[in-house]
Amino acid sequence: MTDDEGKNETPETPSLEDRTTKSGRLPGNRYVKLYRAPGFRRRGDRYVADEELLESASRLGRAYETVRRFLLGRRLSMEAEETERLSVFTGLAILGSDNISSSAYATEEAMRVLALAGMGAFVFLTPIAIAIVGVLAIVILSQSQVIQAYPNGGGSYIVTSDNLGTMPGLVAAAALLIDYVLTVATSTAAGVYAITSFVPDLQPDAVPIGLAFIALLMVGNLRGVREAGLIFAGPTYVYIFALGALILYGIFRIVTGDIPPAAVPPNPFPQEGEMSLAGLAGSLLVLRAFASGSVGLTGSEAIANGVPSMQKDERRHATITLVLMGATFAVLFLGLTYLAQTIGTIPDRLEAESLNSLVTRSLVGMSPFYYLVQGSTAVILALAANTGFTGFPRLASVLANDRFMPRQFAYRGDRLAFSFGIVALALASALVLAVNQGSVTKLIPFYTIGVFLAITLAQTGLVRRWRRLRSPGWQWRAMLNGLGAVVTGLVLIVVLIAKAPEGAWLIVLIIPLLVALLFSIHRTYMRTQDALVIERLDEEVPLMRAPVVIVPVGRLDRATARAVAFARSISPAVRAVHVSTSEESSREFRKRWDAWAGRVPLDVIESPYRSLVPPLLKYIDRIGERDPDKPITVVLASFVPHSWWEWLLHSQTALRLKASLLFRPNTIVIDVPYHFDEDREDHRHDR
Amino acid sequence: MQPKRILVALAGTSADPDVIRLVAWVAKPAKAEVVGIHVIEVRWNLPLDAVMEPELDRGEELLESAKKVADQAGLQLETELLQARDAAAAIVDTAVERKCDLIVVAMPYRKRLGRVYVGRTVQNVYVNAPCAVLAYRQEENK
Numbered sequence: 001m002t003d004d005e006g007k008n009e010t011p012e013t014p015s016l017e018d019r020t021t022k023s024g025r026l027p028g029n030r031y032v033k034l035y036r037a038p039g040f041r042r043r044g045d046r047y048v049a050d051e052e053l054l055e056s057a058s059r060l061g062r063a064y065e066t067v068r069r070f071l072l073g074r075r076l077s078m079e080a081e082e083t084e085r086l087s088v089f090t091g092l093a094i095l096g097s098d099n100i101s102s103s104a105y106a107t108e109e110a111m112r113v114l115a116l117a118g119m120g121a122f123v124f125l126t127p128i129a130i131a132i133v134g135v136l137a138i139v140i141l142s143q144s145q146v147i148q149a150y151p152n153g154g155g156s157y158i159v160t161s162d163n164l165g166t167m168p169g170l171v172a173a174a175a176l177l178i179d180y181v182l183t184v185a186t187s188t189a190a191g192v193y194a195i196t197s198f199v200p201d202l203q204p205d206a207v208p209i210g211l212a213f214i215a216l217l218m219v220g221n222l223r224g225v226r227e228a229g230l231i232f233a234g235p236t237y238v239y240i241f242a243l244g245a246l247i248l249y250g251i252f253r254i255v256t257g258d259i260p261p262a263a264v265p266p267n268p269f270p271q272e273g274e275m276s277l278a279g280l281a282g283s284l285l286v287l288r289a290f291a292s293g294s295v296g297l298t299g300s301e302a303i304a305n306g307v308p309s310m311q312k313d314e315r316r317h318a319t320i321t322l323v324l325m326g327a328t329f330a331v332l333f334l335g336l337t338y339l340a341q342t343i344g345t346i347p348d349r350l351e352a353e354s355l356n357s358l359v360t361r362s363l364v365g366m367s368p369f370y371y372l373v374q375g376s377t378a379v380i381l382a383l384a385a386n387t388g389f390t391g392f393p394r395l396a397s398v399l400a401n402d403r404f405m406p407r408q409f410a411y412r413g414d415r416l417a418f419s420f421g422i423v424a425l426a427l428a429s430a431l432v433l434a435v436n437q438g439s440v441t442k443l444i445p446f447y448t449i450g451v452f453l454a455i456t457l458a459q460t461g462l463v464r465r466w467r468r469l470r471s472p473g474w475q476w477r478a479m480l481n482g483l484g485a486v487v488t489g490l491v492l493i494v495v496l497i498a499k500a501p502e503g504a505w506l507i508v509l510i511i512p513l514l515v516a517l518l519f520s521i522h523r524t525y526m527r528t529q530d531a532l533v534i535e536r537l538d539e540e541v542p543l544m545r546a547p548v549v550i551v552p553v554g555r556l557d558r559a560t561a562r563a564v565a566f567a568r569s570i571s572p573a574v575r576a577v578h579v580s581t582s583e584e585s586s587r588e589f590r591k592r593w594d595a596w597a598g599r600v601p602l603d604v605i606e607s608p609y610r611s612l613v614p615p616l617l618k619y620i621d622r623i624g625e626r627d628p629d630k631p632i633t634v635v636l637a638s639f640v641p642h643s644w645w646e647w648l649l650h651s652q653t654a655l656r657l658k659a660s661l662l663f664r665p666n667t668i669v670i671d672v673p674y675h676f677d678e679d680r681e682d683h684r685h686d687r
Numbered sequence: 688m689q690p691k692r693i694l695v696a697l698a699g700t701s702a703d704p705d706v707i708r709l710v711a712w713v714a715k716p717a718k719a720e721v722v723g724i725h726v727i728e729v730r731w732n733l734p735l736d737a738v739m740e741p742e743l744d745r746g747e748e749l750l751e752s753a754k755k756v757a758d759q760a761g762l763q764l765e766t767e768l769l770q771a772r773d774a775a776a777a778i779v780d781t782a783v784e785r786k787c788d789l790i791v792v793a794m795p796y797r798k799r800l801g802r803v804y805v806g807r808t809v810q811n812v813y814v815n816a817p818c819a820v821l822a823y824r825q826e827e828n829k
Contacts, residue, residue, distance in 0.1 A: 019736050019770075024780035031726070031771035031780060032736045034743065041747065042740065 016040050016047055051075055068414075073223050075414040085311040088321050093233035095306050096325035098183055098299025098387030100240065101380045103332035105190055106132070106296030107340055108355035109444060111347045113289040115269035117282065121289075122341060128290050129337040132297065133330045135487050139300050140326040142459050142484030145477055146304040147318045149462060155305035155395055156454035163461035163468075167515070172454040173399055174514035176301075178507060179450030180392035183298065184385040184429035185436070186443040188213045191382030193440050197357040198374045206438040211430050213382045218426035221389040224417050232383045239380035240328060242373045247335030250363050254342055263361040265348035288498035294491055295444060296333055298451050300326070301458075302387045306394060339363070351441060388429065393421025403525035404518040445502035452492035453511070459485035546571040547633040547668065548623060551600070552616055553578050554637075554653060556592050559674035563637030564600055566672050570633065574600045577619055581610045613656055624666070633668040634661060640675045688819065689717045690789040694782045695764075696774075696812070697725045698793070699749040702825045704756045706793035709823055711760035713789075722765045723753050724781055726774035735770065743768070775811030782818055789819045796825045 018035040036042065039053040054075065056062050086094055110128050114121040146159055156176055161169020188210045196203045220231050253259065303322045310317040336359060339345075345358045360373045393409070397418045400409035413419030436442040459481045466478040496504060549567040553560045553576050567574045576593075580586040586604045593602050607615045624632045638654040641647050654671070661669050695710050697703050707723070714721050727742045729735055750766040757764035771777035782790050792809045803824075813820050 021736060022780070022784070024776055025783055026776070029773075029776045029780060030735060031769050031777040034727075034746075034768040034770060036747065036768075042743065044740070 017042070071219055071222075072414060086306075086309050086317075087311050088317055088324070090230060090233050091303070091306075091310055091317065091321040092324055092328075093236035093383075094386060094390055095302045095309075096299070096321060096328070096387075097232065097236050097380060098187065098302055098384040099297075099325050099329050100236065100299075100332065101187065101190075101377075101384035102296040102298055103243070103329050103336060104194070104239075104356050104377050104381055105354065105440065106293050106333055107337045108347050109295055110289045110293030111340065111355060112269075112441075113285060113292050115347060115349075117285055118270070118272045119346065121285070124286050124289065125337060125341050128286070128293055129334055131290060132293050133334060135294070135491060136297050136300060136326055136330065138484050138487045139297060139455060140322055142455075142462070142481050142488075143300060143304040144319050144322055145462055145481055146458060147307055147315055147322065149465060150304075151307055151315045151318075155391075155398065156301060156458035157395060157398060159458040159465075160454075160461045163464045164457065168457050168461070170404065170515045170518050171511060172457040173395060173404070174511045174518065175450035175453040175457075176305075176395055177392065177450075177514065178510060179298070179447070179454070180388040180395070181425060181428045181432055182443065182447045182450070183388035183391075184214065184217070184425060185432040186440060186447050187381055187384035187388070188217075188429070188433055189436070189438045189440045189443055191378050191380075191385075192438055193351065194354055194356070194374060194378035194381055197353045198371065200352065203352075207434055210433050210438045214385070214426050214430050214433065217382070217385055217389055218422055221386065221393075221422045222413060222417055222419055232386055235376060235379040235383055238372075239376040240332070242369075242376045243332050243336070246360060246363060246369075246373055247332070247339060250339040250343075250359070251335070253363065254339075260343060260362050262344040262346070263358045265346060265358055266352045267349040268346045269349050284498070287494050291448075291491075291495040291498035292444065294452075294495060295448050296329065297491070298448055299384065299387050301451055301455055302391050305391050309390065309394070351439070385429070389422060389425060392425040393418035396421040396424070399518065402522075403529075404522045406521065442503075445499040445504045446507050448495055449492065449499070449504055449507045450511070452488050452495060456485050456489045456492055459488060545630050546573065547631040548627065549574040549633045549635055550620055550623060551576045551635045551637070552654075552657060553602075556589070556596060559637040559639045559672075562674055563635050563672040566670070567633075567635040568600065573630075575623070576600050576602045577605065577616065578602060579605045579607050579612050579615055581607055612653055613660055616657060617660055620661070620664075620667070628666075631666050631668055633670060635670045635672055638671055638673050640673045688789075690714070690719045690787075690819070691717070692785060692787040693719050693721045693789045693791060694778070694785065694787040695721060695723045695791045696778045696793070696808075697723050697749060697753050698774075698808070699725065699745065700793065700795045702793035702795045702823065703749065703753055705825060706791055706823045707753055707756045707762070707764070708760050710791050711757065711762035713791075713821075714762060719789075720765070721757075721762060722767060722781075722785060722787070723750060723757070724767045724769055724778065725750055726769045726771050726777045728774050729770055729772055731772065735772065737770075739770075773811070775808045775815065778808070778812050779816045782816060787818055789821060790816050791821045791823065793823045794825065796827050 016037040020033045020035070021030055022033060023030055039050045040047040041050060042048075056065055092100075107125070107129065110132075111122065111125060114124060146156075150159055150162075157169050157173035160172040189206075191213060192206045192210045195209065196206055202209065223231075303318050303325065307314050307318045310321070336356065339359050340355055343359065343362050345355060345362060347355045347358070354377075356377055357370075357374055360370050364370050364373075396405050396409040399405040400407055408420045409418065409424070411418070411420060432443070462481040463478050463485060466474040466481065496508070547570070549571045551560075551563050551567045551574065553563075564574070564576065576599075578586075578589050578593075580589055583606060586606050590602070590604055593599055603619070605615050605619060620632060620634065634657070636654040636658060639650065641650065658669055658671065661667055690713065693710055693714055695706060697706075710721055713719070725746045727739060727746055729737060729739070733739075746768045750768060754764050754766060767781070769777050769781065778790060778792070781787075790812060792812050794806055794809050797804050805822075805824075809822055813822065
């Protein structure tokens with residue numbers, strides 16, 4: 001390590017750090033110069049790459065970086081993960097907005113079904129609302145058990161696969177993935193519907209507005225979960241307080257006997273319905289109304305799925321958020337239902353104006369408060385989609401870690417968000433929204449099946465878990481989750497039967513297909529893993545025989561000379577091959593090659609049909625057949641021009657050949673690049 | 688005097704940012720090259736080239752923050768980390784090696800036995816440096 005002469009120590013293999021001992025002016029004065037490569041910080045036995053290494057040197061790269069930083073913010077290191085957590089305040093906005101926002105349309109969805117039997121059928125509205133809140137209470141109690149049992153982020157997939165096996169777990173995962181996509185599409189459509197309710201001129205542009213909302217949510221979420229929470233918290237609380245105030249004002253007017261006349265929608269349902277409430281058909285209609293109103297239960301699983309995104313003491317924070325979410329939904333949903341029924345509001349047949357808008361208009365007219373309620377409803381409905389953006393990427397990352405989804409879903413982006421999952425969700429939901437022309441009614445039948453299936457499976461899994469562990473109090477826990485499983489299972493059956501004719505069957509068909517896809521991805525990964533795994537770490541690394549090196553040469557230039565020099569450095573068995581299109585050019589090339597000092601054996605192939613790559617590939621095949629045990633190494637000389645547009649002026653034969661050799665067994669392809677700047681440098685030295 | 692090469696010794700004290708700004712003020716009109724060094728003193732019971740991780744990390748961090756201060760002051764600062772038995776000797780030797788015509792050393796305001804205390808390193812640099820030395824002492828109330 002020391003060098004008293006003051007010369008630099010030259011390690012055999014270059015490393016990221018270096019220590020050079022130098023002598024001072026006075027005898028015995030010595031000091032050590034420490035060199036560390038900039039951008040790498042040592043932490044014990046490893047190096048940590050600094051943020052500065054990610055900075056681009058090119059102008060284009062820097063411009064991209066500026067735009068990226070403007071949209072997504074500065075990069076966050078893994079150490080910042082602790083700060084990227086949700087408090088109860090932001091958690092309720094981020095994870096609870098889906099469930100809370102359902103209160104804006106759950107009443108209307110139930111009323112639209114009951115309206116088919118005429119206005120008289122609305123007497124069932126309050127019992128249905130109470131039943132839905134009852135189911136929600138059971139679901140919330142059961143979900144709190146999921147939080148306690150799986151504080152590291154259970155989610156229905158983990159809970160189910162842990163207790164019922166991989167296949168049911170994948171069914172739950174598939175159901176949830178579909179549901180998250182539908183959450184985003186439906187919530188966005190509902191948000192746009194709320195906007196077009198008070199700005200009807202925007203109705204023809206509903207789909208583009210919806211797509212813009214999704215893009216906005218995508219960018220917001222790519223900025224990281226904490227920032228998304230801060231961005232989205234405001235509108236959620238404005239909605240809660242605005243609707244809460246409206247309900248209190250409505251109750252006050254009803255109690256004081258000042259019941260306002262109901263606002264009339266542009267296309268009201270007729271007084272007399274086309275269906276009868278009597279008999280089986282009537283019972284089915286009530287069940288369908290319950291199923292439609294059950295959309296209000298969606299999003300109740302989001303908090304249990306996202307426990308790890310909560311601040312420290314995750315279980316406690318998640319449980320508080322869960323209870324607050326359920327209570328908020330219940331108050332708003334029951335309040336709105338009570339007001340709609342008491343005032344006598346009738347929903348619009350053609351979805352031209354929402355029930356929420358009608359109730360608000362009945363109570364406060366077209367006052368500024370009306371715009372506040374409608375505006376905040378529109379925003380929270382669109383932001384409810386954010387629950388999907390929180391759930392989908394996290395679930396996809398868990399599935400990717402278990403090798404059921406592509407690995408890219410497990411990578412965290414610059415802001416610690418699962419960027420790939422966020423972008424994939426945005427694309428999928430945008431497609432669903434566009435295909436369904438942004439209609440809430442068209443999307444609702446597909447909705448809720450996935451979430452109820454996943455909750456039912458998770459609850460059943462927990463019953464099995466409590467029975468297996470038999471920890472103190474296991475009986476009441478098992479009973480609670482058993483009740484949850486039965487209730488959500490029943491709701492699932494009701495929803496399935498009631499919504500099958502409207503298209504719910506499609507989800508029943510897609511779930512097994514998605515499960516099959518997840519399985520096939522898993523099989524592929526496992527096959528690759530089996531092929532690549534090193535079974536014994538003490539196994540000697542086998543010595544490879546020196547390869548047969550083939551250097552395809554187009555012309556004799558500096559790039560070729562460098563490739564040949566490199567080829568000779570890795571093996572004594574080097575052959576160059578040149579494909580020419582005429583006898584004359586063959587002769588010419590041979591003459592120059594023979595005169596060149598750095599020559600290696602050359603084969604010239606004449607290709608009268610002017611084809612370059614196929615004769616080269618066949619040549620490589622034939623050489624390989626001569627000694628199949630030796631690997632073939634193809635060394636490609638490639639000229640790298642100064643700028644990207646100059647690149648277009650070159651034929652890219654090396655690139656085409658590389659692509660053709662990509663899947664050829666026992667073949668190593670080495671690129672020897674020759675940069676334009678090096679070329680100039682060499683010329684300068686020559687002079 | 689128009690210095691062409693300035694060496695600034697950084698000890699990681701609160702005086703470092705001040706002294707970098709001072710050097711920027713001196714160096715910019717003269718278009719002088721500036722190198723900032725930090726010397727890790729190695730105890731006699733360790734080999735001279737011993738790997739001392741915490742000191743290295745601290746050294747790198749303080750040089751990094753010095754670079755940031757220099758950037759803000761519009762000064763291009765080259766940095767170097769050294770290990771030596773005696774910091775003053777290493778500072779002087781580096782200044783000689785790099786042909787510096789000015790060494791700038793900083794000391795925070797501190798008192799010992801009721802008197803302002805000038806550390807051993809600053810004293811030794813003053814005594815042994817063949818080039819000009821500028822010592823910056825922080826003001827009392829800092």
